[in-house]
Each structure stands twice: as structure tokens, then as C-alpha cells.
Amino acid sequence: MKTKSLKAQNNSLSKTEKQLEILANGIFKDGSLPTFKKKIASNNLPPIRPKKLEILQLNVGYMCNQVCAHCHVDAGPDRKEIMTYKTMEQILKVIKNTKIRTIDLTGGAPEMHPEFRWFVEELRKTDVEEIIVRSNLTILLANKKYNDLPAFFAKHKVHVISSLPFYKREKTDRQRGNGVFESSIKALQMLNKVGYGVLESDLQLDLVYNPSGAFLPGNQAALETDFKKALFEDFGVKFNQLFTITNLPISRFLDYLIASENYEEYMHTLVDAFNPSALENVMCTNTLSVSWEGFLFDCDFNQMLNLKVDIPSRHISEFNQDELKNRFIILSQHCYGCTAGAGSSCQGSIA
Amino acid sequence: MKKNYYQPEDLKKFGSISEWNEDLGAKFFDYYNSVFEKGSLTKREKSLIALAVSHVVQCPYCIDAYTKDCLQRGIVKEDMMEAVHVGAAIKAGAALVHGVQMMNRHDQLSM
Known part of the structure; x- marks a missing residue:
């Protein structure tokens, strides 16, 4: 298990240009597989355009207590990128002036941001209906100062969405690090204890x-x-929904695909499983991603490839809803990950 | 001609068998897809049966396809190996039960 980010390892794949170069060349350049744009056109489908903006996904920084093998953010303890107070204020201003239903906080581990609690409290004062925190679970046990987070989440009716790759130890630890499964189960039990994921409560745990x-x-x-049965029988753990998410071929997962000689086969699998009906609901149609620096992206994956929205006003400080509504989504071959099979989004399958 | 009888990339071309006989090809794939729909058995159970049979008929394409199918269904490797042993045990048993025929024939021919 690697304990450093690709960036800290000086791995060439930490450079977004390198990743985009791989996705544009090889099997997509020699015509073995169609590019995503060509695939859409050959199915006589229109280009992807934004619908109503419902979700603002905020990446508050790349710092994380884990170094997961598949992480598309290349997050880890060695990443110091973090959203400034000023950017958070700019975001709050935008939220007060727009009708955004959901705020989706992600990272890294968003809870590690020093202003995390203040930010959640301020978000709760706005008209936003739902606040999601994407928690890696182990952070709740990583340090004493995080132990009361379940109560904090409950107080502010935060919707908690947590990664748990499998309901058994081995597969989870192989992907997320030794001991992660045990800590994750403990964290889930802590969340259940304050009312998350249990029938009689409206505290949502996915x-x-x-x-x-x-x-x-x-x-x-x-x-x-399968997850519900196994987690309840083995650990008494309950949760609401399971979201399946396809791994997109960028960052650490791309590094894994290339190193394990699975890249070409995986891309064939994604392209073969292209599902036109998933295309209608891809998350870039109702979600906007904001980076720790305050730049705007069509999705968190485009953020990691540094593909900013294709409009003149690309920063939260110059948020322009008309421009955003009329923009074209920036596409590359990683987009096949969201349209394969039953489709994939941060809210799970979409077709 | 390629130097190996089996090419991994040929699995993706399986559907092309219909090109030389559309009618029978279509009938086969229709039947095949219907078999793997959920019936009294779950898709998960069918996937494990398919994996075991793949080993018994020693089809590398089938092993390739159903290992991946099992992984996608969240079937753990221990369960996959257990299924393979079921197939192997039947195959071994099928060989060994002929031992009775051998014994019968032996006794018939012997004084």
C-alpha cells in the first residue's frame, strides 16, 4: 500500500496534462475505440448541456488521513491544498443569491478543514435544503477532536455519505489501507448511535x-x-442507501490501470457498456464543482483534470448563472465512466 | 493465422458468429440471455454455476468472462474457489465412477 500521493512521489501522472494526453492518445487516437464525443454523435445524441443547477459540490481541500489506491483526487496527508476563508465567504454569498438545493462537501477529508464546523453552521443558516458531507468514516476516529462529529452532523442534519468499498475486511483494506475496515465499522456504529441510518430517524446515512x-x-x-444483510448480521450496522460508483480512469486509478496492464481492457469495458439513457442524467447536468481555489468545473473529475468550465467567468467570485446555464460541458474519454452500464454519479447509478 | 488457438480479444467478437448464420446465432444468444435472467435462481447463483462449469469445460473465454461477472456481483474469491471445487469434484467423480465399469469388466474377464 502506497502512503504518498502521486504528487509527493513526483509521479508523472500527477500532472493533469499527462493524464489528458493518455486519454486522448493510444486506443482513442488509432481508432480502436471512439472518443466520447464521437460516441455521442454516432448514437445521434445531442451534446450534453446543463439543466437546472441543483447541487454545488465543494471540494474544500485535498488533505486526507487516508491514501486510497483508487482516489481520483490523489488526496492524502501530504496534500496541503485547502480552501481559504475568503473563498468560503464568496461561496456563501453565491448560495444566498441563488436557489441551490444541495451543498455537497467533499475533499480530501472535508472534516480536516479548520473552518469545517463554522462553514457547515453558516450553510445551515441559508435556504439550502440539504448539506451533504462525504466522510471517509475513519476520520471520526483519527483524532479525539473529531470524535464528536457524529453529534455535530446530527445537530445540523447533515446528510452523511461514506465510502465503504466492501462489507468484508480484505477488499476494503486493500483499497483504502490496513485497518480502515475496522475503523469504518466503528465509525458507522457511532453514526447509528446518534440516529443515523436507523428507521425511526430522518438522519440520512448512505x-x-x-x-x-x-x-x-x-x-x-x-x-x-448484500451490504445491508452482511453489515447488520456481522456488526449490527444500519444505513439507508448504497450508491455504486464506477472508478473513472484518472489520477491514482489511472496509475493502477496502467501499472497492472488493465488500461486498454478497462476502456473497452467502459465503451462497450456505453448506455445512452445514462447520458441524460449525468451529474454535470445538475451539479457544479468548486475547487479549493474557488474555480468552477463541470464535475469533480474535470476539477482533477484542471478542465475549468468553458465560459469567461470561471471563478466563484464572478459566478454568472446565465453563462453557466448556456455552457457546453467539457468532455474527454474519462466521461465514459459516468455512462457505462447503469451509469454512475456521486449519487450512484443513474439509468 | 495467429500462433495461438485462443486470443483474449476474440471474446469481444463472440457476437460475430451470427454473421455466418444469423438465424441460429440469434436463437442461441436469445436463449443464452434468457437463461441468465433471474428465475427461481438468482443471477448471483447462476454466475457461480457458470463459473464452475467454465472450469469443467475448460473454456478460457468463459473463465475470463465469469470471473469478471462474479467480481461485479460482489462475489468474494473464497466463494468463487468453492464453486470451482464443486465443478472439479463432479469432474473427478465422473472419472472415478467409471472405475466401477473397470471393476465389472475386470471381474467378468478374470477367472
Whole structure:
């Protein structure tokens, strides 16, 4: 298990240009596989355009207590990128002036941001209906100062979405690091204890499953049944929904695909599984991603590839809803990850 | 001609068998897809049966396809190996049960 980010390792794949070069060349340049744009056109489908903006996904920084093998953010303890107070204020101003239903906080581990609690409290004062925190679970046990986070989440009715690659130790630890499974189970039990994921409560706790290897996620409903049964029988853990998310071929997962000689086969799998009906609901149609620096992106993946929105006003300080509404989504071959099979988004399958 | 009888990339071309006989090809794939739909058995159970049979018929394409299918369904490797042993045990048993025929024939021919 690697304990450093690609960036800290000086791995060439930490450079976004290098990743985009790989995705544009090879099998996509020699015509073995169609580019994503060509695939859309050959299916007589219109280009992807934004619908109503419903979700603002905020990446508050790349710092994390874990170094997961599949992480598309290349997050880890060695990453110091962090959102400034000024940017957070700019975001709050935008939220007060727009009708955004959901704020989705992600990272890194968003809880590690020094202003995290203040920010959640300020978000709660706005008209936003839902505040999501994407928690890696282990952070709740990583340090005493985080132990009361379940109560904090409950107080502010935060919707907690947590990654748990599998309901058994081995697959989870292989992807997320030794001991992660045990800590994750303890954290889930802490969340259950304050009312998360239990029937009589409205505190929402969802889990995210992503495959631990070069294959697509299976049926979301079937996996949810398996997860619920196993986690309850083995650990008494309850949760609301399971979201299956496909691993996109960028950053650390791209590094894994290339190193394990799975890249070409995986891209074939994604392209073969292209599902036109998933295209209608891809998350870039209702979500906007904001980076720790305050720049705007069509999604968190485009953020990691540094593909800013294709409009003149690219920063939260110059937020322009008309420009955003009329923009074209920036596409590359990683987009196949969101349209394969039952489709994939931060809210799970979409088709 | 390629130097190996089996090419991994040929699995993706399986559908092309219909090109030389559309009618029978279509009938086969229709039947095949229907078999793997959920019935009294779950898709998960069918995937494990397919994996075991793949080993018994020693089809590298099938092993490739159903290992991946099992992974996608969240089937753990221990369960996959257990299924392979079921197939192997039947295959071994099928060989060994002929030992009775051998014994019968032996006794018939012997004084």
C-alpha cells in the first residue's frame, strides 16, 4: 500500500496534462475505440448541456488521513491544498443569491478543514435544503477532536455519505489501507448511535461502493441488499442507501490501470457498456464543482483534470448563472465512466 | 493465422458468429440471455454455476468472462474457489465412477 500521493512521489501522472494526453492518445487516437464525443454523435445524441443547477459540490481541500489506491483526487496527508476563508465567504454569498438545493462537501477529508464546523453552521443558516458531507468514516476516529462529529452532523442534519468499498475486511483494506475496515465499522456504529441510518430517524446515512479493481460495479439494488444483510448480521450496522460508483480512469486509478496492464481492457469495458439513457442524467447536468481555489468545473473529475468550465467567468467570485446555464460541458474519454452500464454519479447509478 | 488457438480479444467478437448464420446465432444468444435472467435462481447463483462449469469445460473465454461477472456481483474469491471445487469434484467423480465399469469388466474377464 502506497502512503504518498502521486504528487509527493513526483509521479508523472500527477500532472493533469499527462493524464489528458493518455486519454486522448493510444486506443482513442488509432481508432480502436471512439472518443466520447464521437460516441455521442454516432448514437445521434445531442451534446450534453446543463439543466437546472441543483447541487454545488465543494471540494474544500485535498488533505486526507487516508491514501486510497483508487482516489481520483490523489488526496492524502501530504496534500496541503485547502480552501481559504475568503473563498468560503464568496461561496456563501453565491448560495444566498441563488436557489441551490444541495451543498455537497467533499475533499480530501472535508472534516480536516479548520473552518469545517463554522462553514457547515453558516450553510445551515441559508435556504439550502440539504448539506451533504462525504466522510471517509475513519476520520471520526483519527483524532479525539473529531470524535464528536457524529453529534455535530446530527445537530445540523447533515446528510452523511461514506465510502465503504466492501462489507468484508480484505477488499476494503486493500483499497483504502490496513485497518480502515475496522475503523469504518466503528465509525458507522457511532453514526447509528446518534440516529443515523436507523428507521425511526430522518438522519440520512448512505454508503458508496466502488469496485476494488478493473471492473464495473454490479447492480446497485442487489449490492445494497448484500451490504445491508452482511453489515447488520456481522456488526449490527444500519444505513439507508448504497450508491455504486464506477472508478473513472484518472489520477491514482489511472496509475493502477496502467501499472497492472488493465488500461486498454478497462476502456473497452467502459465503451462497450456505453448506455445512452445514462447520458441524460449525468451529474454535470445538475451539479457544479468548486475547487479549493474557488474555480468552477463541470464535475469533480474535470476539477482533477484542471478542465475549468468553458465560459469567461470561471471563478466563484464572478459566478454568472446565465453563462453557466448556456455552457457546453467539457468532455474527454474519462466521461465514459459516468455512462457505462447503469451509469454512475456521486449519487450512484443513474439509468 | 495467429500462433495461438485462443486470443483474449476474440471474446469481444463472440457476437460475430451470427454473421455466418444469423438465424441460429440469434436463437442461441436469445436463449443464452434468457437463461441468465433471474428465475427461481438468482443471477448471483447462476454466475457461480457458470463459473464452475467454465472450469469443467475448460473454456478460457468463459473463465475470463465469469470471473469478471462474479467480481461485479460482489462475489468474494473464497466463494468463487468453492464453486470451482464443486465443478472439479463432479469432474473427478465422473472419472472415478467409471472405475466401477473397470471393476465389472475386470471381474467378468478374470477367472
